[in-house]
Structures are given as C-alpha cells and as structure tokens.
Amino acid sequence: MGWFGLLKPFTKRCYLSESDATIIRFAKVSYQYPHSERFALQNVDFSIRQGEFIGVIGPTGAGKTTLCLALNGIVPQFYGGRFFGHVTVAGQDSVETPVRNLARSVGEVFEDPETQLIATSVENEVAFPLENLGYAREVIKERVAWALRAVGLLGLEKKHPGSLSGGQKQRLAIAAAIAVRPKVLVLDEPTSQLDSLGACEVLETLVALNQNHGVTILMVSHSVERIAALASRVFLLLDGNLVTQGTPREVFGQSDLLARAGLRLPETMEVFRHLALRGQFAGPLPITVFEGQAALRNWRLKQSDLSSQPPATGHSDNSEPWIDLHQVSFRYPDGTQALKGLDLQVRQGDYLLLAGQNGAGKTTLVKVLLNLVRAQAGKVMVAGEDIRSVPVSTLARKIGYVGQNPDTQIFTASVGEEVAFALRTLGMDKSEIEQRVKPGLEEVGLGELIDRHPFSLPKGDRARVVIAAVLALQPEVIVFDEPTIGQDYAGARKILDLTKKLHRSGKTVIVITHHLYLMREYAQRMVVLNDGAVAMDGSLRDVLAVGESLGRFGLEPPEAVLLAESVRREGQSCPILPGELANHLVPPDSRTA
C-alpha cells in the first residue's frame, strides 16, 4: 500500500471518539460584513459534539471562511458588521469573550500561511502562543518538539519561516495552532498549498489529534475526496446558508444539490454513479477509493487501446524545441541545490503539466526560465537564443508568467491600467493602447470590469486580470504557476478552460500544479520533477498510468486511476477519467469481453 493508504484507517476511527457533550453551538447566526449588501451567513444553526471531525464544503463565497472566523470571535469582533444569533465555543460566547482569550480553546489555521507567521524562527513561531498563554519554559520546549514532530518539521527549528517552502509554511502554521492543544481546531483549506505527501502527513496529524486527544476539528476543503475520507459529518454551505449536513454518504448522496452548488462528487462515487446509471452497480455508492477498490474486487477491465485516444501529445516530436534546458543546475546562497543537471525540451504547441512535490525545483525552474535567477551550470535556450544575455523584460515578450498569488503581480489602481502597463512598455501610443485594452480584457471575460480596482474583485477574477496583462505582451509561451490554488471546482475549471482556449489559439501552455485530477481534460504532456531533475516525462495518460507509484514523487493520482489500477492487468491501457473507467469496467458475472 502506498503513502495514501495512511488515510485508510481514518474513516473507521473517526466515528469512535465522539461524545455527547456539545462543544460548538451556532444558534441562528446571521452576519453581514461592513459595507456589504449581502449576508455572509444566514440563519446558520448547528451543534458540534466534542471529538467530531467536521468537513465543510461549498463554492467560493458560500461563507465557509466567515464561519471559521466566527468560531474564534474574529467575526464580528475584528471586522465589525451586523451579527445576529449566538456562537458558543467550549462554553464561551464568541462575541463577548475577547479573541485572545478564545485562543486558549480554539486554534485557527488560515488558508494562506504567509499571513499568519510572525516569528523569525520555526521554533519561536510554535512557541509564540504558548509564551502568550504563560506556559513554563520546559512545557514550551516539550510542546514545540511535539508539534514540529507531528507536522514533520523537526530538525528545522532554527530556520527562518520565510526560507521555508509554501508547504512547510503551511505545516508550521498548523504546528503553531496545535501546540496549544486547543479543544477545537479550525482549519480553512489547510492543505491547499501542500503536495499530496505533505497533505497526507498533515491530515494524519489532524486525525491523531482528533482520536488521541479528543480535539474537535472543523476543516474547510475543496478536496471532496479528503472530506469524504476523514469527516464524520459534512456541512454544505451555499450563499451563506447551511443547506445540508450529515454523514459524507448522506451529503454526497445529494448529487443534484452538489451540482447546483458547482461542486463535484468524490471521484470514486462518480465512477460508481456512472456504473449505477448503466445498471451495472446497485446499492450504496462507495465514497472512498478503498471502498471502491473493495467493491471492484473480481471486476475486469475491457481490453482496448486508449493510448491513441486524447489526451495525447499534440506536438510533433521531430520539431525543434522552443525551450531547451540542457544540464541546468542551480544552487541557492543557503546551499540548497534546487536544480541538478535538469534536461527539458518544450515544443511550440505543447500543453505541459509540470508536477512534483514541494521543493522538487518547479519554482526555481520557472525562475531560471524567466531569467529571474541565473543557472550556475548548463544552458537555457529560448527560441534558439541563449537567454543569459537576454533581459527579463525582453524575455517576458516570449514567456509570460502568471504567478500563484495574483496579488503579488497587481500594482496599478484599475483593471484597465494593469493591461495598459504592458502595452506602454511596447511603446504604443495612448489611442492604440485604448483600442487594445478592452479586447484584451474581453478575451478573459473581464470586459465589463475595466474601471474597477483589481483588489475589489474575487481571487479568480484577479488571476484573470493578471492573465490579460501578461497576454498583452503576446508571449509564445504562458506559464501558469498553481493557478487553481484557493479556487473552488468551478473557479478552477474556468481558469483551466481559459488555458485550453489559449492553447487552441496556438499558444504553448505550461501549468504547474499538484491538482492532477483537474488536468486530465487539459494537459497533453506531463513532466514530473523530483529532487531538481526530470523524473518522468511522457503523455499525461502514460505518466498517470503508473498510479500509486506517483506517490514516490509526492503526487496523488486521481482516484479513477487508482481504481483502474486495482483491476488492470499488465499491458492494458489505463482509463484516467471516471466516465472512461466506467465504460471499460466489466462486472464479475458478465461474459462480454
């Protein structure tokens, strides 16, 4: 069993530790942010018993983050606004008890670790809340070691949090929250920036806290598979309303409601829903991959050749590479060897998925490609030119970059100005710029928002502002760095649809992401980086087909692939999409080949 097997026993144990004592009570809570016309929460009413593991799902803007902030009093104490109803946590009213006092009972981990790290070393970060609460030095030492071990950061005590990778920062934020051993742990998308291996380690920690220490956990996540595997109860929020709650089976059983919310089913369930629709499966649909694998015992896979079907590589392998990295190495001043003799060729018209665990070298590779850092060894050629002597600004006209966090790439006061900035650098005059800004924004669906301040838009739209601004330079290649982080399923699809449109218009697209399940209908080629070098390179289908072995690189194959792997014989093609798998599955009692 691979690393993801760690999740297997969780589902069983989660239900064991619940007691009857109510620890969280939301009584008819409605909340409206200042200067907002709509209610972020509307008449939300629920109770949570001590030791429960609650999964919260919902589309962007459903009120999930507000719900989390109401649990430790930040809403409404910090933001103000109009608050109705009562929230009680561990016997304390979250409106009347100061936030700092609630911190003793409620640990909160926010989505973006950058915004919650305070200290200048890893150990001090974990010690900070314990110091504030007046714990003795010996207790702090013991708790710091325990929390860092729990999140896999032991040995990095003296490192500056700023020098950690995104995933490590996320784990550090969790360590600081759990060190207090709060009665309630609230986590808003805690694993969104982690690779699968890192996410699994963190989730294992959460389950251990839940099981061994009776910590009540409320976790918001867009990963329905993880919620299905871990939560004892699931809340579905939509437009500020708690529209349904129940066991994962009860909530995910309401597929129409989920579709209305723009959410997807856990992938195993989706496969079995296809089978049920064609009358090949009866009974409750399995919701976790392990239940699915058990249900598929004795099933077979139809013999067919999927390798010729899309997705397959779109470029001609004989064409000259447009980007050619040869034996590229890069070492950071602190001694970290990020790239080790990396070889990679990208051809015009490629749609390439670049994957790898945190610290594999993906970000450094992009920095080298953009000339933001210079490789100490090897050669980087772009369009036949050695980029060593090419300024960043000139290279930007060939390779566009859309970063993970759009906010760090926005620097003007209007959506139109963001696009105009790049046009100005091309030396265009005012009238020409005016003529080109609107069509540029319309291309990404933002034509109506030309005068809005970028920061007044939702994150998905802010990302599209950056895409429009980058496209203004008409680069041949566009690199998208983790474009789906922090996006709900519909938002992520919207951005990926845009990448597909660009690819169809002839652009070369490179997407860096951990979310492999999202990329199956988009990418043609997949490159896996590991330890600063290319570990795998091939068609998306061929790379995904290695299944569980991707765990070696900290990657999580889609559940359809794992299910296919459990029934696939050697030499058979691998279905990678739920519908495709359902089409190729043959029940045990069927005589058809």
Place this chain on the structure above:
Amino acid sequence: MAFMDRTVQTSFIRDLDFRTKLVWMAAIMTISLLWNAPLLQLGLFGIVLVLSLVARISGRYLTMVLGFMAPFTVFLIVMHGLFNTVQVQRLMGGAELTWLLRFPADWAVIGGRGATLEGLLYGANVALKSVTLLLVLPLVVLTTDVDEMLAGLIQMRVPYVVAFILSSTIRFFPLLFSEAQGIIDAQRLRGLAIEKMNFLKRARIYAGTAVPLILSALMKSQQLEIALYSKAFSISPQRSNYHEIKFQPRDAIVIAWGVGTLAVVLYLYMQFGIGQFTGIW
C-alpha cells in the same frame, strides 16, 4: 533582500548579548557625534568597518551603504569646502582659512567665494560621521536575532507590547524591501526594461511602487493583527519566555570596555580638546 538578512554565522559580536551591543552602539554614536576632527573620524569609521567585517555583515550590504553614501560624501565635502566658511572659522577660533581657489567676484552666486582646505576637511568629517552612524546600527540589528532583541528589551523592563512593536518594525523593513523587489520583478515580467533606464527614471519606478506597497502593507498589517489575536497575543501581562538570555562574563567585560572608552574620550575632549576641529585633524 537577502543581503539585509541577519547574519547567521557565528562571530564574537554575534554572540554578545543584545544589551552589550546596545551599550557599544550608544558609545560609538556618542563619540562620532562628539568628534569633529576628520582624522579621528576616519579612524572611528575604520574601526566600525573592521567590526562589521568581524561581525560578518554581508559584503553586499556594506558595498550598498558605501555606494549609496558616495555621492553624498562628495556633495558634503564640496558644499562645506565652498560655502561653510563662517562655522569653520568660528570652530578654529577665528583663525585665517587656507584658500585653495577663489571664483571671480563678478560670477553669480559663487562670485568672490572659493574653496578652503579647512572647509573641505570639515565636510569630510561630516561625511565620515554620517557613514559611521549608518554602519553602526546594522552592526547591532543585523547581528541579533529579532527574538533575542525582544527578550533583551523585555529584560530591560520595556513593556512587552512596546518591545514587540519595536522588534516587528525592525523585521518589517526587509519584508518591505522584498515586497518592493517583488513589485519591480512583476513589472519587469510585464516588459518594463528597468535595466536600460537611467538613475532618475529608475528612481521614478521605485517611487511608483509606494502605492501598491502601502496597500499591501496595510493588508498585511490587518492580517498580522488577526493572526496575533488568534495566537493569544497580549492575553495577560504574565507572559513567559521560551528563550532565556543571560549576561555572560564577556558581556560585562565588553560593556566595561565600552563605557571606559567613552569616559576616556569625553575626558580627553573636555580636558585637552582632543576630537575638536582644529583645521588639520
């Protein structure tokens, strides 16, 4: 900005207590402000430069400070040489100044004026004083972990909230620089050819980062406040400390040495006028 990061390499200065370094910083600053003799000022600057190297302050940082100050140094020397005759003459007890050149009387603004040797020397003293004061601060700030600084301030009975704000401010500057660099990088990735720009145009670009920088700083400070309260910040005055900082015997020796040096300098200055501006040294 990596070169503004605290030095992690062990050195004699790095290992001293924060309070010891504060005493030395105060002593050097006092001496530098007291002295007007250019040769002594040059000696003090040399000592601070050597101490910076001993403390393993990043060479890039030192080069940046010296490079940044170079045009100001020239400006100060020239301006004092040309225009500061009254103050220089008063400091020298009304003695005659040594004229190096004189401009014709019919020239506008500078007509009848000229450059004096004493004025140039006094300008050199002011320039060296400025560079010394600029270098001595990082000698303390960049060789001390912010948390050690915080612990040191608390032990000096500075209220925790005040000490935290002070340490956060110090920590904020490298963050601000790195944020500004991020904005510039984002602009370069949108085709802005900053490398082809002259100093003035570059300065305009850097000034242009102010608005997004302030906006981002405001957002960050709000998020920081939420994070602080979520971590029980200032819940009670009975806060404990993870790190214990103790005065070592070497700290006592170094402090005594610093205070002693300052006392000797003050005595020599007041008793014999050593350090006062006399024209040559």
